[in-house]
Each structure stands twice: as C-alpha cells, then as structure tokens.
Amino acid sequence: MIHDLSKTHSIFNNFMAEIRDVEIQKDSMRFRRNLERTAEILGYELSKKLNYSKKSVTTPLGIAQVDTLDTELVLATILRAGLPMHQGLLNIFDKADSAFVSAYRKHKSGEEFEIRVEYLAAPSIDKKDLIISDPMLATGSSMVTVYKELLKNGNPRKTHIIAGIAAPEAIEYVQKHLPPTTEIWVGAIDDELTAHSYIVPGCGDAGDIAFGDKL
Numbered sequence: 001m002i003h004d005l006s007k008t009h010s011i012f013n014n015f016m017a018e019i020r021d022v023e024i025q026k027d028s029m030r031f032r033r034n035l036e037r038t039a040e041i042l043g044y045e046l047s048k049k050l051n052y053s054k055k056s057v058t059t060p061l062g063i064a065q066v067d068t069l070d071t072e073l074v075l076a077t078i079l080r081a082g083l084p085m086h087q088g089l090l091n092i093f094d095k096a097d098s099a100f101v102s103a104y105r106k107h108k109s110g111e112e113f114e115i116r117v118e119y120l121a122a123p124s125i126d127k128k129d130l131i132i133s134d135p136m137l138a139t140g141s142s143m144v145t146v147y148k149e150l151l152k153n154g155n156p157r158k159t160h161i162i163a164g165i166a167a168p169e170a171i172e173y174v175q176k177h178l179p180p181t182t183e184i185w186v187g188a189i190d191d192e193l194t195a196h197s198y199i200v201p202g203c204g205d206a207g208d209i210a211f212g213d214k215l
C-alpha cells in the first residue's frame, strides 16, 4: 500500500518545497532539518497503523487509561543520506532500536551501476516491525538490496518504507521485491529518472546536499 502525503494539503508540503528548492538547499542545516521533520510527520502517520493497548498511568490526581504503543520497532536507515530522516524517526519512536546499512552506487560502465553494501550494524529484526528510511527512492535498488541484507538478522513481522521523494520505477521495483504487506510512506512521487537514474524534478543528490560533496 502506498501513502503519498503530497496528496493532502498540509504544512508537510512546505517542508518538501524547501527540500527541493535549489536556493534553500544552500543552507545544509536547513536541508537536514527539513528531512528530519518530514520523517517525523511520515512516522506519525505510520504510527496510526501500529498496535496499541490501554495502560494505566498514575498522574498526580488519579489514574489515566491511555492507549500506548505495543509494536516493537527497528528503525533502519541507509547511509549517508538517510541519517537526518533516521533522527526524525527516533525523535518520535524513542524506544526503537536502530539499524545502519551503507549502500552506494558502484559504476561499471557509463550509466550502469550496481549497489554495494559494505557496512551493516543491526539488531535482530525477527518478528519486529521494520521501518527503513531513505530520502530518495530512485531505481529502488538501494532499498531492495538493503532490505535483503537486513534479512540476515531475522524476518520482520511487517516492513514499512519511509521516503522523501520516489520515482514511479522505484515504487514498482520495491513492490515487486518486498512482501505484499509492505507499506510505503512517501512525501511525493515524481515524474521520471534521468539516464543517470536521478529523480526529476527531485531535489538533486540528497547525500551531497546534506553532508557535502564526496570525492
């Protein structure tokens, strides 16, 4: 199931507009903070689909019955660009465990590349709800590769994908390779990919904007 927050009028779209804006992007701290707050909102929307049960809370004046979260979560993200979204998710799911996976495009010839994973630091994800965040879903190959890598640590009960901007190709690819129960929470779905697999209009290279050019 796909949840596209651009379809709803909310302040969320102002944050997405700033993420895309080539002038505002020059302020990398603002870019990172905007990714963080989009993840907070996407995570909040996702939280409505998790499991809750009533608990008694002692207040200074009595006992309150509150429906609180039961679902055990693992928040996974893809280095580098996923880090600000990861922080956003941790801001709201503060009891969750974290998983970090690196993924980068290793170019073979011209436009062709494969995804290389060289770092995985993850807890058991067995029977937990797995949330994988990444600001960009372009071809979807980083996401699918990382998901498969995480399966070395168990089988999640359910998987959620949180992304800022997605290309239609990536949505199709993720849906083909992840279980049918997977839910995709996305800030916007754009038109197309360039020959170098960049999203158009997208926002450019999210990792470089957030953290600077790499050699």
Ligand SMILES: O=P(O)(O)OC[C@H]1O[C@H](OP(=O)(O)OP(=O)(O)O)[C@H](O)[C@@H]1O
Residues within 6 Å of the ligand: 078, 079, 080, 081, 082, 103, 104, 105, 115, 134, 135, 136, 137, 138, 139, 140, 141, 142, 143, 170, 197, 205, 206, 207, 208
């Ligand atoms: O859907 P895909 O075609 O796999 O592309 C999307 C990936 O590209 C970006 O990372 P990048 O490889 O630029 O690494 P970075 O975070 O270090 O910049 C982005 O954060 C995704 O991980």
Ligand SMILES: O=c1cc[nH]c(=O)[nH]1
Residues within 6 Å of the ligand: 081, 136, 138, 197, 198, 199, 200, 202, 203, 204, 205, 206, 207
């Ligand atoms: O458009 C894109 C595609 C991959 N990675 C990015 O950061 N942006």
Ligand SMILES: [Mg+2]
Residues within 6 Å of the ligand: 081, 205, 206, 207, 208
């Ligand atoms: Mg990048």
